[in-house]
Amino acid sequence: MSKPLFEKIALVGIGLIGSSLARVISRERLGGHIAITTRSAETLKRAEDLKLGDDYTAEAKEAVRGAGLVIVSVPVGASGAVVEEIAPVLKKGAILTDVGSTKASVIAQMQRFVPEGVHFIPGHPLTGTEMSGPDAGFAELFENRWCILTPLEGTDPAALEKLCQFWRRCGSSIDTMDPQHHDMTLAIVSHLPHIIAYNIVGMADDLEAVTKCEIVKYSASGFRDFTRLAGSDPTMWPDVCLHNREAILEMLARFSEDLASLQRAIRWGEGDKLFDLFTRTRAIRRSMGQEPGIQPSSGALTAVQGPTRLP
Numbered sequence: 001m002s003k004p005l006f007e008k009i010a011l012v013g014i015g016l017i018g019s020s021l022a023r024v025i026s027r028e029r030l031g032g033h034i035a036i037t038t039r040s041a042e043t044l045k046r047a048e049d050l051k052l053g054d055d056y057t058a059e060a061k062e063a064v065r066g067a068g069l070v071i072v073s074v075p076v077g078a079s080g081a082v083v084e085e086i087a088p089v090l091k092k093g094a095i096l097t098d099v100g101s102t103k104a105s106v107i108a109q110m111q112r113f114v115p116e117g118v119h120f121i122p123g124h125p126l127t128g129t130e131m132s133g134p135d136a137g138f139a140e141l142f143e144n145r146w147c148i149l150t151p152l153e154g155t156d157p158a159a160l161e162k163l164c165q166f167w168r169r170c171g172s173s174i175d176t177m178d179p180q181h182h183d184m185t186l187a188i189v190s191h192l193p194h195i196i197a198y199n200i201v202g203m204a205d206d207l208e209a210v211t212k213c214e215i216v217k218y219s220a221s222g223f224r225d226f227t228r229l230a231g232s233d234p235t236m237w238p239d240v241c242l243h244n245r246e247a248i249l250e251m252l253a254r255f256s257e258d259l260a261s262l263q264r265a266i267r268w269g270e271g272d273k274l275f276d277l278f279t280r281t282r283a284i285r286r287s288m289g290q291e292p293g294i295q296p297s298s299g300a301l302t303a304v305q306g307p308t309r310l311p
Contacts, residue, residue, distance in 0.1 A: 004032040005166055006068040012060055012082055013073035014038050014047045015233075016128060017099045019137025021071060022052035024170045027139045037063035047134045065089045069097070069166065072110075076100040077239040080109030092117035095159050099125055101186055103150045103179035105243035111152070119159035122150045124182065125172060126190075130231035143171030150179045187247035191240060192255060195248070197229035198237070 009031035011018045018036075025031045034053035037060045038044050048056045057063050064070045064086045072082050079098060090096065096118050100106045103122050114120040127145040129136065147167040151160050164174045177185070204223070241248060265273040 002029065005030045005162070005169065006032070008033040008035060008067045009069045009071070010035045010037065010064040010067035011053070011071055011073060012037055012063065012086070014043060014052065014134050015073060016132050016136045016141075017125065018071070018073035019047065019050070019052055019134040020139065020141035021073070021137075021170070022047075023137055023139035024142060026052075028169050030166060030169055031069070035063040035067060043134060050134055052134060052137075060086050061089050064091075064094075066091055067094060069095050069163075072096070072098040072100075075236055075239040076102050076106050076243045079106045080113065083110045083113040087113045087115050090115055090118045093119070095119045095121060095163055097121050097123045097149075097163060099123060101190060101240055102244040103182045105183075107150070107152070107179055119156050120152065121155060121160060121163050122152075122179070123163070123167070124148045124150075124186075125167070125170075128232070130228055130233075132233040132235075140171070142167070145172050147172040147174055148182055149174060149176045150182050151176060183244050183247045184250075187244055187251045191244055191248050192251045194229050194232060194237060195241065195252070196255075197226040200226050201230040 009025055011022055011034065014022065014036050018038075022034055022036065025034055033055075036044070036047050036053035036056050037058065038047070039058060041058065044056050044058060047053065055063075060082060068091065070086070070090065072079055074082055079100060083096070092115075096110075096114060097120075098106055098110070100122075101124055103124065107122055110122075111120060125142055125145060125147040127141050129141075147170075149160070149163065149167075167174055200223075262274075262277070264270075265277075
């Protein structure tokens with residue numbers, strides 16, 4: 001039997017991502033001991049009932065003590081407070097990482113509390129579902145997905161490679177990029193679509209001329225796709241919006257300008273403009289690889305290119 005990658009792994013937060021990590025760590029024997037901590041007594045008890053780890057505590061300090069890998073899986077706005085709490089007991093040589101979908105804000109919160117000798121390597125697995133909580137997790141969540149790491153200047157190469165190896169064994173492919181590029185990329189590929197989905201589903205709910213029964217009855221796949229995004233964890237998304245404020249506001253401004261142009265084309269019957277837009281976007285969709293290893297064709301989605309790939 002192969003030796004675990006880490007003798008002890010501490011999971012701070014045990015929602016969808018944390019509980020999925022617990023399952024894949026156990027399946028792949030990535031950690032000899034899994035310590036789980038969360039402030040919610042109910043969630044902690046449920047994690048224990050599900051046998052997701054080896055010990056369970058509401059005290060984050062106790063969970064991370066002696067851990068070679070500490071993964072922070074909390075709403076991004078709470079990241080700094082977590083590290084401030086656990087910093088005094090972090091093991092020298094430990095790797096500290098997170099799974100937050102904003103990086104510049106998380107780094108600003110966490111980095112100032114990281115003790116010397118601890119390898120802080122921010123991360124973001126690009127995965128998820130509309131479900132939340134420890135029951136929602138499953139070991140296959142990270143398979144054929146990207147995990148983006150945003151290592152800071154001076155990051156120890158051996159620590160970075162070990163964390164890459166961890167995510168690869170979880171089933172993910174790795175990209176690295178700087179935090180600002182990550183935040184701009186995620187604003188367009190994740191954050192803006194969720195905001196638009198919340199808005200459209202909320203608008204449908206507010207329409208007095210259309211009953212909720214009709215919305216459910218006649219929903220085509222397009223609207224159902226929006227409801228899936230709009231069903232995401234409401235605890236997480238306000239934090240995401242506020243902690244990636246600048247990038248999201250820039251993308252919202254661009255979206256508003258393009259939407260106004262589309263509105264004018266419809267108003268003035270400019271079918272050629274509509275056809276050109278729909279043809280261009282259809283081509284982009286067809287050129288997009290949906291899984292790691294399937295790359296966009298040349299010229300497609302250039303705004304999200306620029307990372308260094310670590311296959």
